[in-house]
Amino acid sequence: MQSVRRSSRLTRNNNAANRSTPAPETAGSSSRKNPRKSSQRRIRCTPPPEDSEPEVESLSEENSSEDEEDMQEEILPKETRYENSRSAFQTLNQEKPDLLRPSKRPLSARFMTQGARERYVNLKPRQFIHQQRLSLTDKDLQDVKKVVADAGLLYTVCDSDSFQPSVVREFIANLGDAEPRGDGVAVYVRGSLVEFSPSLINTMYCIPQLEEDSSWVNENLDKVCTLLSGNRIKRGEDMSSKYLTVTNQVLYKLVCSNWIPTMSYTAMNAERLRFVYMLYHRRGFNFGKIVYNQILKMAENTETEKKRRIILPTLIQQVILIQRNIPPDTSDEAESDFPKLVVKDKKAGLASGAESKEPNLEEDIDQAITFLKGIRRRLRSKMFLRGEYGLSPYLMVFVLMCISAGGEYPHQRENEDTKSEDTESG
Known part of the structure; x- marks a missing residue:
């Protein structure tokens, strides 16, 4: 049964390959349950049609290995996609040469305006947050690959390019003078304009267009941490x-490098946890829009946030390469390493000792009352502070609260002194 299904799939794929199409078709993963389409007209990276006949599930290793082969076969190499894309852009630009020319005369071949040149100077000392890539053949990472592929983000972690630091910095510097175009902008890069938009990013990574559901940004953090910790953490504040x-x-890690970049890999950020x-x-989420807005925000703050690292340099380089080649800049900086x-x-x-309880409003109120009573008792026992240091009652309360916040709750210390059996912690 399995061989018949696989033969049928290969026959359909071969028939599809023999047809002449204006742009290539690819798929991010064979594990997606619903066929999805990309609306970008430049490059088509839509998944192949699903099997119409019901598939028979099997637990055999042979079936599992064949599924992995199918996923590998359906991933179109980056070089092929880029070559077809550049050809499409070149044809379009020949038909409409104005698309390459800015509306105003540029300052030089590198900068659109003097302001862009000054922004570049501010960007010059800033380092990069290097993106990472996911091995598609590492058997130890198949669980990660499945989650990423099912979400439609496989190409964002398997495409890898070295980037030219000077070109990336120039791109960001010129973003401030970019001209509106479609759902994005046109940016001046080395003598001509290149497109930069959420839809272009989604097309570049073969991400299907879905109806956006932004409710994920407000997902209950307790529920998020319960899933991501394997049910060991029940409350968001306990997450580590x-x-x-x-x-x-x-x-x-991939969120922190490729999707919502940061250098704080160990800090549990609510937005990044919700993204996973x-x-x-x-x-439904618009990946192109997510990273597009981050890059625009970075470009707006080149002067005020001088110590922040430059994010998504590989993505920026790929946005340019998918439209045209950029000659190596031997007079400036060497290209960076691959991701x-x-x-x-x-x-x-492997961490042990998780004692996280599910949120309970009554328990939290009782805990807050106990905490405040402890402050009152400690305040009464330390009234000498007012006479000795001349502190007002309000300031004494503030000092004691700071002391309490830095260590154990007052009722915990009192319970230890009296050797009480009640050891509930706040």
């Missing part, structure tokens, strides 16, 4: 990187 499961630890949670539930492979942390998910 050591409680992430091994799979989610890798996914969180959303990947599992396959909600490094993301790996699993052997110590991830």
Whole structure:
């Protein structure tokens, strides 16, 4: 049964390949349940049609290996996609040469205006947050690959390019003078304009267009942490990187490098945790819009945020390369290394001692009352502060609250002194 289905699939793929199409067709993953389309006219990266006949599930290793082969076969190489895309852009630009020319005369071949040149100077000393890539052949990372592929983001972590630091900085510097075009802008890069938009980014990574569901940004954090910690953490405030499961630890790394970049890999940011949670539930989200807005915001703050690193340099380089080639800049800086492979942390998910309880309003109120009573008792016992240091009652309360916040709650210390059996912690 399996061989018949596989033969049928190969026959359809061969027939589709023999047809002449204006642009290539690809698929992000064979594990998607619903066929999805990309609306970008430049490059078509739509998945092949699903099998019409019902598939018979099998638990055999042979069936699993064939499924992995299918996924590998359906991934169109980056070079092929880029070559077809550049050809399409070249044809369009020949028909409409005005698309390459800015509306105003540029200052030089590198900068649109003097303001762009000044922004470049501010960007010059800033370092980069290097993106990471996911190995598609590493059997130890198949669980991560499945989650990423099901969410439609596989090409964002398997495409890898070295980037030219000077070109990336020039792109960001010229963003301030970019001209509106479609759902994005046209940016001046090395003598001509290139398109930059959410739809172009989605098309570049073969991300299907879905109806956007932005509710994921407000997902209950307690529920998010429960899933990502393997049910060991019930409350968001108890979450720590050591409680992430091994799979989610890798996914969180990818969020911090390729999707919502930061250098704080161990800091549990609510937005990034919710993003990983959303990947599992396959909600409609506009990836292109997410990263597009981040890059625009970075470009707006080149002068005020001088110590912040430059994000998504590989993506920016790829946006340019998918439209035209950029000659190596031997007079300036050498190209950076390729994105490094993301790996699993052997110590991830092994933390013990998680004592996280599900949120309970009555317990939280009782805990707050106990905490305040403890402050009152400590305030009464330390009234000498007012006479000795001349502190007002309000300032004494503030000092004691700071002391309490830095250590144990007052009722905990009192319980230890009296050797009480009630050891509930706040």
